[in-house]
Amino acid sequence: xxxxxxxxxxxxxxxxxxxxxxxxxxxxxxxxxxxxxxxxxxxxxxxxxxxxxxxxxxxxxxxxxxxxxxxxxxxxxxxxxxxxxxxxxxxxxxxxxxxxxxxxxxxxxxxxxxxxxxxxxxxxxxxxxxxxxxxxxxxxxxxxxxxxxxxxxxxxxxxxxxxxxxxxxxxxxxxxxxxxxxxxxxxxxxxxxxxxxxxxxxxxxxxxxxxxxxxxxxxxxxxxxxxxxxxxxxxxxxxxxxxxxxxxxxxxxxxxxxxxxxxxxxxxxxxxxxxxxxxxxx
Amino acid sequence: xxxxxxxxxxxxxxxxxxxxxxxxxxxxxxxxxxxxxxxxxxxxxxxxxxxxxxxxxxxxxxxxxxxxxxxxxxxxxxxxxxxxxxxxxxxxxxxxxxxxxxxxxxxxxxxxxxxxxxxxxxxxxxxxxxxxxxxxxxxxxxxxxxxxxxxxxxxxxxxxxxxxxxxxxxxxxxxxxxxxxxxxxxxxxxxxxxxxxxxxxxxxxxxxxxxxxxxxxxxxxxxxxxxxxxxxxxxxxxxxxxxxxxxxxxxxxxxxxxxxxxxxxxxxxxxxxxxxxxxxxx
Numbered sequence: 001x002x003x004x005x006x007x008x009x010x011x012x013x014x015x016x017x018x019x020x021x022x023x024x025x026x027x028x029x030x031x032x033x034x035x036x037x038x039x040x041x042x043x044x045x046x047x048x049x050x051x052x053x054x055x056x057x058x059x060x061x062x063x064x065x066x067x068x069x070x071x072x073x074x075x076x077x078x079x080x081x082x083x084x085x086x087x088x089x090x091x092x093x094x095x096x097x098x099x100x101x102x103x104x105x106x107x108x109x110x111x112x113x114x115x116x117x118x119x120x121x122x123x124x125x126x127x128x129x130x131x132x133x134x135x136x137x138x139x140x141x142x143x144x145x146x147x148x149x150x151x152x153x154x155x156x157x158x159x160x161x162x163x164x165x166x167x168x169x170x171x172x173x174x175x176x177x178x179x180x181x182x183x184x185x186x187x188x189x190x191x192x193x194x195x196x197x198x199x200x201x202x203x204x205x206x207x208x209x210x211x212x213x214x215x216x217x218x219x220x221x222x223x224x225x226x227x228x229x230x231x232x233x234x235x236x237x238x239x240x241x242x243x244x245x246x247x248x249x250x251x252x253x254x255x256x257x258x259x260x261x262x263x264x265x266x267x268x269x270x271x272x273x274x275x276x277x278x279x280x281x282x
Numbered sequence: 283x284x285x286x287x288x289x290x291x292x293x294x295x296x297x298x299x300x301x302x303x304x305x306x307x308x309x310x311x312x313x314x315x316x317x318x319x320x321x322x323x324x325x326x327x328x329x330x331x332x333x334x335x336x337x338x339x340x341x342x343x344x345x346x347x348x349x350x351x352x353x354x355x356x357x358x359x360x361x362x363x364x365x366x367x368x369x370x371x372x373x374x375x376x377x378x379x380x381x382x383x384x385x386x387x388x389x390x391x392x393x394x395x396x397x398x399x400x401x402x403x404x405x406x407x408x409x410x411x412x413x414x415x416x417x418x419x420x421x422x423x424x425x426x427x428x429x430x431x432x433x434x435x436x437x438x439x440x441x442x443x444x445x446x447x448x449x450x451x452x453x454x455x456x457x458x459x460x461x462x463x464x465x466x467x468x469x470x471x472x473x474x475x476x477x478x479x480x481x482x483x484x485x486x487x488x489x490x491x492x493x494x495x496x497x498x499x500x501x502x503x504x505x506x507x508x509x510x511x512x513x514x515x516x517x518x519x520x521x522x523x524x525x526x527x528x529x530x531x532x533x534x535x536x537x538x539x540x541x542x543x544x545x546x547x548x549x550x551x552x553x554x555x556x557x558x559x560x561x562x563x564x
Contacts, residue, residue: 074538075505075559077359079404081379081386096390096399097363101537102504102561104363106388106402108378117378120388122361122404124505124559128536131564134494136461137532179418212416222384223357223406225507227540227559229533250419250544251511251552254410255383256356258509258555262532270533273540275557277357277406277509279383282413 017191018043018162019200022050023058025065025091034093036062040086044159049083051159052221053203055109057196059121062091063105064196070103070125073195076226082118085111089118101127128231139264142168145184145242152206163204164188164242172206179211179249186242193238193265195228201243201263202226202274208249208259209280218281222256225275230265238265255280299473300325300444301482304332305340307347307373316375318344322368326441331365333441334503335485337391339478341403344373345387346478352385352407355477358508364400367393371400383409410513421546424450427466427524434488445486446470446524454488461493461531468524475520475547477510483525483545484508484556490531490541491562499562504538506558512551520547537562 022041044054056078063069089111096104102124109119149166163185170181185204187197207219244264249257261274304323326336338360345351371393378386384406391401431448445467452463467486469479489501526546531539538561545554 077404077505077507079378079386079388079406082381096361096402099364104361104399104402106361117386120378120386120404122359122402122505124361126504126538126561128538131535131537131562132495133533133535135533135535136494136530212418213414217414222408223359223404225359225557227557229535229540231536248418250555251415251417253413253415253417253511254513255413256408256410258511260555273532273542273557275507275509275555279408280413 017187017189019187019191019197022054023061023196025058025062036065036091036093037088038091039088040084042158043162046157046159049085051157051200051203052078052080052224053200054159055080055084055119056203056224056226057200059091059107059109059119060123060199061196062093062107063123063125066093066095068095070098070127072126072128072232073123073228074102074126075124075228076199077122078224079120080221080223081120082116084109084118087111101129135270137262137270139244139268140182140246142182142244149184151188162188166242170211173210173214175214176211179208180247181206181211182244182246184242185245186240190240192240193235193243195235198228198263198272199226201245202261202272203276205245205247205259205261207278208247209252209257209278211249212252220279222277222279227273228271229273230269230271234265234269234271238271241266243271252280299469299471301469301473301479304336305343305478307340307344318347318373318375319370320373321370322366324440325444328439328441331367333439333482333485334360334362334506335482336441337362337366337401338485338506338508339482341373341389341391341401342405342481343478344375344389345405345407348375348377350377352380352383352409354408354410354514355405355510356384356408357404357406357510358481359404360506361402362503362505363402364398366391366400369393383411417552419544419552421526421550422464422528424464424526431466433470444470448524452493455492455496457496458493461490462529463488463493464526464528466524467527468522472522474522475517475525477517480510480545480554481508483527484543484554485558487527487529487541487543489560490529491534491539491560494531494534499564501560501562504559504561506556508554508556510554512547512553516547516551516553520553523548525553534562
């Protein structure tokens, strides 16, 4: 330490955000290493496995850790192949191909001596450049977020406590005639937004099916897609400010439904669009 | 032949739709085979490689060819890693994991002695079941398609000739204040819709950037995502009827833009939603 003091282990712990602990991966042996190791997070545990948003963020983090990646992610697709068990996992990272402006990565999260594939992902990174541009999509007219707001009601599943959310519109657990919700959301405690936390927020929406049905049915995300629309400078400007999150469902049919989400940042900027397919039991 | 006649080679050729020739793959050696071979299609050639929709359809076809797949695809994500060269390619198919209701596949399209990865894909297949359901999204109010309509104006790139398209709204190659188009589209000559042709149609939209800019700039699809919302019975009902295709772009920024599309079938049914990230030069 530059000033000669040594913080206690406890002090160090509080300086690391729970989200950063959850997505942490062991350092590559060298710049060429494409094998990373992580451990599931108790903090972000869901019903029968880790919160899918943290799994997505961890897979993205595996790419962000690569020294030879192009600067920013453009897209992330996660195939949730199996129920990840509590404990250690490995992530195998492959660079499929890279050019000057785009770079394609493939990832697998494996567990156990059989190296069962629990999740697979495709990530595209890119080099953003100064070009012509236009922002066509605009956020819904919404008053600014209240100065203080807390967690979503309830403390189960566990990962919910690590988000603050203020619901602007949408009635949960009711037989509504639409599934749209609009809410302000932020990490709790505060944490400056980055691509990994943005990816996780893309899976933090209240499941759409519970906007159409008053009672619980078992569900699971099958596949998640995230497109990142903002460059690094815009991400940096966002800091710890809450994002505006809008989600809808289009079709609930024969055991599968979808979710479409948009995440808006400061200055009416679209930070991410996200889509997922969800299995439901009945 | 059951009736004792032998059609000429030319006759056989006209009975096979150009699309089926384009996505054809050599038969697996046996039920366990996960290596398929194809050849790029001159018919569906684009500017510097195959039409991306046919590449997506070919990758999906590699899964549809697997004897142990679950009945219908739920999602398809394609990472367009490199410019596919004219000629032969191999597709390596892996079943990452399968359960009773979902099954996760990973694919790579490789070329050359170095087995360079030109495209990578994730496909999820599923077993649809009789469950509660609701259709939330509705198509825009549109008059029925004209009884006859032809190809999009122009015959370049080459793949365009294999689609009929009737533009309902949207002005191409103009500096519009939005990028939305609505059109009726169908394979030409007529071909009953299936999941592979639906996947290709998801990439057949006129590039959004040309709805906002009057002049040509080089573009390339970087990644494509398709969610299939209809089960087999609905797909079968569609037959050769044109689909209604709506597309918008949200953000054009720093060398990358997006496209969001919806494909509607008979009876106001949402057949697919699709998203893509597109690189543009300047």
